[in-house]
Amino acid sequence: MNRSTPLMFGALALASLALAACHGDRTDKPPHQFLPDMDDSPKWKNQGKSEFFADGRTMRPAVPGTVAFGRWDIDPKAAEGQAWAVSFMDERANLLREDDAFYRGTDAAGKYVARIPITVDAGLLRRGEERFNIYCAACHGYAGDGAGMVGQRWTAPPPSFHDPKYSDPREPDQKGTDGFIFFTALNGVPGPEGHVTPADDSDTVMRKLAALKMPSYKHALSARDAWAVVAHIRVLQETQRGTLSDAPADKRAALEAAKAKLPPAPESGAAPKGTP
Ligand code: HEC
Structure with missing residues (x-):
């Protein structure tokens, strides 16, 4: 045992006391910060101010000539x-x-595309029916007639997709194009002040949101899903327009038989029934 041994024991005992004191203790005093710059490291936010860069912006513009991955x-x-x-x-x-047509529903000139730019098959139609029933039917009705349970009580009346202006792609306001319905599904219908833009202050954003007529479904529908919904709306329209001669010849007899079993059609002019 040399002379420093008792000192070492003393130091150890003190250290263990100090540690024991930390364990499970509660205190209102601020904690000790042994490495304060690690506890509170400086942080820059995207839109924040910077003293370091001459242009005062924290977010750096892309270096000229940068090529995106x-x-x-x-x-x-x-x-x-x-x-x-x-x-x-x-x-x-x-x-x-x-791909403007696929992601935005527009062509190179910014006009809505007339037709769905992807292959429409049974899988897409099934997906569209499912997504429509989840996201659109509450207002627009399962039949697309605008008589959904929420729609009947909504601040603005949802239109019926059976209005011919939503099927003729040559309508001057382009509402009959597939691209327009796609765009509306993803962006909704704004109030009189238009869509929210990045330049709006928070008061304007709140005002615009409070006045909107139809919410946007960008958060819920991928571009492919939105096209699927458009395809389903086209199916709904066809159900109201189609005649027996549109059905394949071998299905017509079964359709006639099913029709004979239907209850008589409601009187025209009757209030639209709420959808299930
Ligand atoms: C919360 C109710 C609500 C839901 C849900 C809703 N809509 Fe609408 N939608 C409306 C209303 C209300 C209008 C009429 C807006 C107006 O007055 O211009 C409308 C209008 C439209 C129009 C026509 C726009 C125009 O300018 O003529 C389309 C197309 C449309 N909706 C598609 C959809 C699709 C697709 C979905 C599902 C993804 C959907 N909506 C979900 C309420 C809704």
């Missing part, structure tokens, strides 16, 4: 049959959302 043009002809190139171009298109 994946922004590399591959000649689609050269890519044909090359799996890696096809998936690369797919990934790129999704990342940069460059």
Whole structure:
């Protein structure tokens, strides 16, 4: 045992006392900060001010000439049959959302596309029916006639999709185009002051939101889902317009038999029934 041993024991005993004192204790005093710059590290927010950069902005503009990830043009002809190139171009298109028709429902000139830009098959129709019944039917009704339970009590009356202006793509206001319905599904219908823009202050945002006629469904529907909903609305319209001769010949007899069993049609002019 040398002379420093008792000192060491003393220090250890003190240290363990100090630690024991921390354990489970409650105190109103501010905690000790041994490394304050790690507890409270400086933080910059995207839109915040910076003293460091000459332009005063924390968020840095892209360096001139920067190329976004994946922004590399591959000649689609050269890519044909090359799996890696096809998936690369797919990934790129999704990342940069460059396909206006698919993501925005518009063509290069900014006009709504007349027709759904993806293949409409049974799977898409099923998806569209399901999404429509979840997100749109409450107001627009399961039959698309505007008589949904919420719609009947909503601040603005939802229109019926059987109004011919929602099916003729040549209507001057473009409301009959697939692109318009797609756009409306994703963006809703704003009030008299229009859509919310990034330049709006919080009062304006609240005012615009309070006045909106139809909420946007961007948070709930992917672009593909929104096209599926458009396809289902087209199906609903067809159910009201179609005649027996539109059905395949081998299905007509069964349809006639089903029709014969239906209760008589309600008197015209009767109030629309609430949808189930
Ligand atoms: C909360 C009720 C509500 C829901 C849910 C709703 N809508 Fe609407 N929608 C409305 C109202 C109200 C209007 C009429 C707005 C107006 O007065 O211009 C409307 C109008 C529309 C129009 C026509 C817009 C125009 O300018 O003519 C389309 C198309 C439409 N909705 C599609 C949809 C689709 C698709 C969904 C589901 C994704 C949906 N809506 C869900 C209430 C709703």
